[in-house]
Amino acid sequence: MSDFDFLNPEFLFICGIVYIFLAISVARLGTYRACGGLKAMIFSILFTPVIGLIYVLNSREKHVLKIVHYRCPSCDLEYTSNHRYCPSCEKDGRKVHLERISMRTY
Numbered sequence: 001m002s003d004f005d006f007l008n009p010e011f012l013f014i015c016g017i018v019y020i021f022l023a024i025s026v027a028r029l030g031t032y033r034a035c036g037g038l039k040a041m042i043f044s045i046l047f048t049p050v051i052g053l054i055y056v057l058n059s060r061e062k063h064v065l066k067i068v069h070y071r072c073p074s075c076d077l078e079y080t081s082n083h084r085y086c087p088s089c090e091k092d093g094r095k096v097h098l099e100r101i102s103m104r105t106y
């Protein structure tokens with residue numbers, strides 16, 4: 001056993017994979033922030049993922065608009081508020097539950 005066992009190629013290879021994996025994780029977080037995923041990735045690789053994570057967390061969140069609406073699977077009408085049954089179908093005597101649809105826009 002030498003004191004430099006930790007410098008063997010396999011160990012460095014695993015470290016490299018973990019490093020890249022962490023950088024990608026930070027990049028994915030970054031996609032929801034104003035800094036963006038690519039910048040977060042570059043920061044993580046250049047200055048370690050820890051710095052990248054701090055950079056991402058300090059970046060403000062992207063303005064995400066979440067739109068929820070409800071669609072009737074029977075007549076395809078869409079509503080912005082939830083109803084117990086589709087009001088249009090209910091008039092015809094059918095009780096159709098609405099499907100909840102949520103979308104995100106940036």
Ligand SMILES: [Zn+2]
Nearest residue numbers: 072075086089
């Ligand atoms: Zn309907």
